[in-house]
Amino acid sequence: MGPVKIVDAKGAGLTVYEWDNVYFPNWPWLKDAHLKALRTMPLREDDVFLCTYPKSGTHWAHEILDMLLTGKTDKHQLPTAPLAGMTMDYIEHELASPRIFNNHLYPKHMPEGATDKVKVVCVSRNPKDIAVSMYHFNKVSPEMGYDGEWSDFLPLFLEGKGIYNSWWEYTLQWWNAEKKNPNILWLTYEDMQEDCFHQIKRVDQFLDTGRTLDFMETVNKRCSFQSMTKSLQAQHTRFFRKGEVGDWKNWFTVAQNEEFDTFHQQKMKNSDFTVRFEL
Numbered sequence: 001m002g003p004v005k006i007v008d009a010k011g012a013g014l015t016v017y018e019w020d021n022v023y024f025p026n027w028p029w030l031k032d033a034h035l036k037a038l039r040t041m042p043l044r045e046d047d048v049f050l051c052t053y054p055k056s057g058t059h060w061a062h063e064i065l066d067m068l069l070t071g072k073t074d075k076h077q078l079p080t081a082p083l084a085g086m087t088m089d090y091i092e093h094e095l096a097s098p099r100i101f102n103n104h105l106y107p108k109h110m111p112e113g114a115t116d117k118v119k120v121v122c123v124s125r126n127p128k129d130i131a132v133s134m135y136h137f138n139k140v141s142p143e144m145g146y147d148g149e150w151s152d153f154l155p156l157f158l159e160g161k162g163i164y165n166s167w168w169e170y171t172l173q174w175w176n177a178e179k180k181n182p183n184i185l186w187l188t189y190e191d192m193q194e195d196c197f198h199q200i201k202r203v204d205q206f207l208d209t210g211r212t213l214d215f216m217e218t219v220n221k222r223c224s225f226q227s228m229t230k231s232l233q234a235q236h237t238r239f240f241r242k243g244e245v246g247d248w249k250n251w252f253t254v255a256q257n258e259e260f261d262t263f264h265q266q267k268m269k270n271s272d273f274t275v276r277f278e279l
């Protein structure tokens, strides 16, 4: 397909790229052929997929996975691009194993067999905090180019009119398809904030990386928001904003919060989604 302009109630626009009924970021280098080719991408048995709805803590989790898998904590290895934004040549010839593929793909767009053959880490986050994080991201990202107001952005978020469509659609598709899959580790941003060391130990066990407690303590320190933001390169600054749980309280009005809760309950009413966060 191609670029699509989404317009809010006051006429402010947000540009996305539509392919197979999903909105991707409108990167000039994004190609339908690449998205299609991802389905048949050759896998290696030590590949790890990091699957998240955007703004769920992808960069944070990527750092943890990278340090545990490589055994190195000396420098921050921020991801170069999500899977959709890489070239097949880079994927196959330049990425050293074990490869970590952070991505926001729907299950139907994932490389075939990935969730059966290799390990997958999913991270969820309270959608209220995601909405706020996404609002700011859309405003500072040139490919999105949104200059609207929070009150006009929130309805777009609820309707799934933005990159990777609806949080509810994405979350329920993953949960319904994969909740019983032992190859998947489910994490939440909130649990990582509460006790990141514990979550690092879970990831170590899941990936069978066998790191020492001392090593994992270093990972914990190196992955803190303060540590990661201290050594940021300019191109990454937009991925790090506040790094907090509950910033939504500074943005939602009482009425917006009530509307959101009603919407959320309606969307989740038939679901047994149990990954923890408090709305």
Ligand SMILES: Nc1ncnc2c1ncn2[C@@H]1O[C@H](COP(=O)(O)OS(=O)(=O)O)[C@@H](OP(=O)(O)O)[C@H]1O
Residues within 6 Å of the ligand: 052, 053, 054, 055, 056, 057, 058, 059, 060, 129, 132, 133, 134, 136, 223, 224, 225, 226, 228, 239, 240, 241, 242, 243, 244, 247
């Ligand atoms: N180390 C660490 N600790 C706590 N929080 C962190 C950390 N690193 C990134 N962040 C926050 O995660 C939000 C960005 O999410 P993603 O990395 O998933 O963004 S993206 O989808 O890859 O664009 C974004 O959240 P907000 O601050 O709420 O906007 C980042 O600030």
